[in-house]
Amino acid sequence: MFASERRKKICQMLMDYKSVDVSRLSKLFNISTVTIRKDLELLESEGILTRTHGGAILNDSFQQQGQAPDAIEDMCNPEESQIATIASHFIQDNEFIFLGTGSICTQISKILTEKKNLTIVTNNISAAIHLKKNPEFNVIIASGTFGVYNGYYGVMDAFYTGFLDNMYFDKVFIAVDGISLNTGYSVDNSNLCLTYQSVCAKTGEVIVCAESSKFSRNSFARIGAPDMATKIITAEAIPEEFSDYFYNHNIPVYHSYRLDDIQAD
Numbered sequence: 001m002f003a004s005e006r007r008k009k010i011c012q013m014l015m016d017y018k019s020v021d022v023s024r025l026s027k028l029f030n031i032s033t034v035t036i037r038k039d040l041e042l043l044e045s046e047g048i049l050t051r052t053h054g055g056a057i058l059n060d061s062f063q064q065q066g067q068a069p070d071a072i073e074d075m076c077n078p079e080e081s082q083i084a085t086i087a088s089h090f091i092q093d094n095e096f097i098f099l100g101t102g103s104i105c106t107q108i109s110k111i112l113t114e115k116k117n118l119t120i121v122t123n124n125i126s127a128a129i130h131l132k133k134n135p136e137f138n139v140i141i142a143s144g145t146f147g148v149y150n151g152y153y154g155v156m157d158a159f160y161t162g163f164l165d166n167m168y169f170d171k172v173f174i175a176v177d178g179i180s181l182n183t184g185y186s187v188d189n190s191n192l193c194l195t196y197q198s199v200c201a202k203t204g205e206v207i208v209c210a211e212s213s214k215f216s217r218n219s220f221a222r223i224g225a226p227d228m229a230t231k232i233i234t235a236e237a238i239p240e241e242f243s244d245y246f247y248n249h250n251i252p253v254y255h256s257y258r259l260d261d262i263q264a265d
Contacts, residue, residue, distance in 0.1 A: 005077040006031075007039050008103070014049060014058040021055040079235040082256035083209050084108045086233045087173055090207060093117055098199045099127055100174040101154040101192065104209045106130070108173060112137075121167065123195060125153035142195070156191040159198040169203040176210050178219035181245055184226045186219035193221030205230045212236040227251065 006029055013020050022040070026033045040056045043049050049056040084107035091097060091108075093115055099105050099122040109127035112118065116136050122128050123142040131139045142158035158164055174196050178186040185208060187193050200206045200223065208229040215238050227249045232238075235256040246253050 003039070005079075007043060008077075010039060010043065011048060014056070019052075019055060019057045020049075023054070079211050079256075080104050080107055082235040083211070083233050084111060086254050086256065087207065087209055088112055090171065090231070091115060091118070095119070095170040096121075096168070098122065098169045098172040098174075098203070099124060100172075100196065100199075101127075101156075102175040104175040104211075105173060108209075121164075121169070121199075123155040123158050123192075125155070144195075145191075154192075156189055156195065159191075159194045164195075164198050164202065167199075167202055169199065171205045171207055172199050172203045173207050173209060174200070174223075176208055176214060176219070176223065178217040179208075179210055179215050179226070179242070180218050181226055181241060183218050183222050184228060185223040186221055187223065188220050190221040193223050196223045200224060200228060207231045207233060209233045212238060215239055215242055 009029075010020060010025065013025075020040075022033050022036050025036045025039075029036070037051075040049065040051050044051050044056070047059060049058055080103050083104050087104070087108050088111050091112060094117045096119045099108060099120055101124045105122075105124050106126045109120075109122075109124070109130040112131065113134055115134070118134075118136070119138040119140070120131055121140045121142060122131070123144070125141065125146070128139050128141050131137050142155045143161045143163045144155040144158040147154065147156055174185075176185045177188050180186070187196065206229050208231070210232070212234055215234075226245060229251055232246060232251060232253040234253065237243075237255065238253065243253065245251075
């Protein structure tokens with residue numbers, strides 16, 4: 001795991017539990033307490049937390065000002081950036097797309113500046129803010145309950161409002177928390193799962209983005225079967241059984257080492 005990803009997860013834990021313990025973090029990430037203390041020292045210098053004896057607590061003023069998700073957003077690791085870059089090459093001018101929540105989708109929103117005349121529906125508030133910097137984009141924020149998921153501002157329950165009922169997308173981009181050949185694609189939030197099920201039923205192209213660590217993993221809420229996706233984007237080689245499955249089901253898998261080929265196309 002990259003240091004930036006580890007620190008992002010520490011931030012997420014702080015937002016959820018308000019405090020963290022050095023020894024528990026050391027066991028969780030399988031690294032030394034010295035490394036964890038260095039992480040906490042860096043996060044303290046950024047105003048995110050205050051170190052205590054044996055751990056750290058989230059700074060109340062930092063959270064109240066709504067800064068914590070922004071700080072997490074800035075901690076995108078290289079793998080997420082590579083996935084986002086690959087994904088951006090599949091977005092063409094004049095398309096109508098859905099962009100989901102999380103770090104990868106937020107990174108995609110940052111690198112679409114050269115595209116033209118896109119209509120983008122998203123439940124990712126952080127992404128919407130970046131997208132509106134381009135005056136040629138028509139950005140539509142899904143209606144529903146505002147909240148924070150994995151450190152990112154978003155709307156998790158857009159399916160409840162009927163907002164998505166009459167929409168159809170050229171492409172849907174989602175990032176998932178787990179991919180299993182037995183259970184398929186899954187996320188940690190049941191409302192987000194239902195929203196993703198709704199949008200994936202309204203497109204002919206579902207593009208699933210996932211770091212290599214998400215493979216062979218189940219999360220809480222199942223979105224759909226493994227053949228639901230039309231493309232898989234990841235940054236590193238995936239387990240052989242997944243490669244075989246996707247090949248046999250005509251689902252192309254794109255890796256960062258193929259980025260030059262994608263750009264050439």
